Amino acid sequence: MSTFPTSITCTSLSFAWPDGTAVFDDLQVAFGPGRTGLVGVNGSGKSTLLKLIAGELTPADGTVRVAGEVGYLPQSVTLDTGLRVDEALGVAATRAALHAIEAGDATEEHFDVVGDDWDVEERTLATLGELGLGHIDLDRTVGEVSGGESVLLRLAALLLRRPDVLLLDEPTNNLDLYARRRLYAAVGAWCGVMVVVSHDRELLDLVDQIADLRSGEVAWYGGNFSAYEEALAVEQEAAERMVRVAESDMKKQKRELVDAQVTLARRKRYGQKMFDQKREPRAVMRMRKRTAQVSAGKYRILHEEKLADAKERLDDAVDAVRDDDEIRIDLPYTAVPPGRNVLTLLDLELKYGARVDGGFDLRGPERIALIGRNGAGKTTLLRTISGELDAVSGEVQAHVPTRFLPQRLDILDDELSVVENVARFAPAATNNRIRARLARFLFKGAKADQLAATLSGGERFRAALAALMLAEPAPQLLMLDEPTNNLDMASVRQLTSALESYEGALIVASHDMPFLESLGITRTLLLEGGELKEIGREAVGYPS
Structure with missing residues (x-):
């Protein structure tokens, strides 16, 4: 876990979909300054967690506390195609007030709108240029730009707001190679708090730490995604080794339980033989039989408990080994002969x-x-x-x-x-x-x-x-x-x-x-x- 002061704190967080499907139950997680890559298998709740932090969803229980303003780039970016680019960037009102002042309209409300943001156009154009969007005129409409450019426009709007916390959900989706390079540069230059969900290895290699969301809990790994994979490989090798040890121990306990049962059966047959031959007084023989039964019971219980302990250790070891399900697709009748x-x-x-x-x-x-x-x-x-x-x-x-x-x-x-x-x-x-x-x-x-x-x-x-x-x-x-x-x-x-x-x-x-x-x-x-x-x-x- 990061030693930086926390900026996002989720306490006892629970959330389920309307149909009752549970996503989180008593989740505890905190994110500090720096770039964090949030990873996990599909359906583990990564996007849901970002939406809860951004306020897009409301938890069923627990709290989400964020220090400062949040900027959120969702996985599916939808912008009104009729908006002008400056409206999509959130600078239209400031631009209009600035242009009015430059045209000689010194109304006080224009100065209130501009505030200290006198370089809004220069800052906006510089941000667009850094993202490879310098060719887009601020007076164009969003409908005139491509899907990938609209993603970068949404990111530019967030960067212009300068939020304290930036949440990015699969930001490289729909971006071509050139646009991805621009986004990588923006992520690499980010100095605040960032949580990014992505399957893009190159992007995840820019983060400072990895948060692995699995089965409703978060495990932390220092370093970028490559370092995370190396650490995970070491963990899994150790976990698989523990499984082999636990399996060997369980086989041993099963053998010992069988041996114990054979020994007890032999004792029982010997005791019955002595009883049948009546070589000792009846009272003494009954006492010996009761003592043997108590001893046998303890002996059997001891080995059964050892076997149960071995099974529990094996179950724990197996749980530590990741066995992410794989899609198994057979595609019948799809063959196409060469040349057809x-x-x-x-x-x-x-x-x-x-x-x-x-x-x-x-x-x-x-x-x-x-x-x-x-x-x-x-x-x-x-x-x-x-x-x-x-x-x-x-x-x-x-x-x-x-x-x-x-x-x-x-x-x-x-x-x-x-x-x-x-x-x-x-x-x-x-x-x-x-x-x-x-x-x-x-x-x-x-x-x-x-x-x-x-x-x-x-x-x-x-x-x-x-x-x-x-x-x-x-x-x-x-x-x-x-x-x-x-x-x-x-x-x-x-x-x-x-x-x-x-x-x-x-x-x-x-x-x-x-x-x-x-x-x-x-x-x-x-x-x-x-x-x-x-x-x-x-x-x-x-x-x-």
Whole structure:
């Protein structure tokens, strides 16, 4: 735990969703100055904890105390597209008052609005420049910027406010490589209190300490994420060693209990033999029998207690070993023979200006990475291929069953349970079959009946992926749009493992280069300047 004075204190914190799903029960945690990376498996409550600290949610019990103003960047950033940029940044009123004063209107209320913030425009433009948004005019509307730029705009608004505490929930979601570098720089320069939830290793390597949220409790590790992984590996090695010791001890206690039972049985037979032969007076023999029974009882209880103690030590040792569940996805009927025509694009012009000149063919089980800056049109292209958007001109011909998983994960109906959502895509499947398949996506028992609206980001991704994978017919062309945005690192590894077994064609739009590299990408397409072109990986700094 940090030795700095605490700035955030959560005492006896309890919270549950309206359907009764418990998230925290008597959580105790405090955060001090510096940058803290809050990690944990999907569904452990990381985003919920940030919302409780920010005041977005109210705890069922306990208290949250924060020293100073809180700035909060949520996982899903939504800005009114009709707002001017200066309004989104929170400086519109100050700018207007300043411009009025400069125009000769010396009304007192203008001076009250400006206060001491006479350099508001210079400070605003400097902040935008540091985040790579220097090209955005303050009088433009938010609707004119890309999704990644809107995330950085929201961050710029927080930085301009200069809050005492900054909470960031998956801030690199939807950011291209260039925008991520800007965000890393802003995080690295932050001097106040920061708590950041992220699956981005590069970002987490900028923090000062790691808070690991697991089973409703927080464990602290000094240093960045790389140091945390090393410490965790040492812990797990020791925990696994303790399991082996405890298992050996339990086997020993079981053997000793069996030996004790054999010894007691032998004594009992000998005592009965003496009784039958009546070699001693009846009163003496009865006394010996009672004494032997008491002694045998104590002997048996002693060994049973030793066995129970050994079992308890084994259970404790097993609990200390992390056994995070893994997604086990089998993808039936997805195989595509080499050379088979999967997708054809002909002289395609998309909405918002992007285009594919000439023809483009995807054949066989190819794995294509689709990259480009925020706003280049990657999502528009995938939505057009999937049939969600109409092309302005040209043709899209999909020759196999196709499924598209959008980054918004809006294929789920929030009012339905996970089971009911999957049933929409596979109406012919029985309830038992759906539940059996959902168990492979870690939705077991009551989890499968949870409403989609109450799912965490990672759980929502798993539910959406399950709905597509269990759909009928099974997809032979799978398109994923920023699939790692809401996944913890364990889930990214699980998704990678699942996609390794997928035998169909794959198109993945992502800014997560290590993830793309792990998929065995065969071709890389860059969408830039409105044109789609195939490139070598080194052209964009793609890892070799």
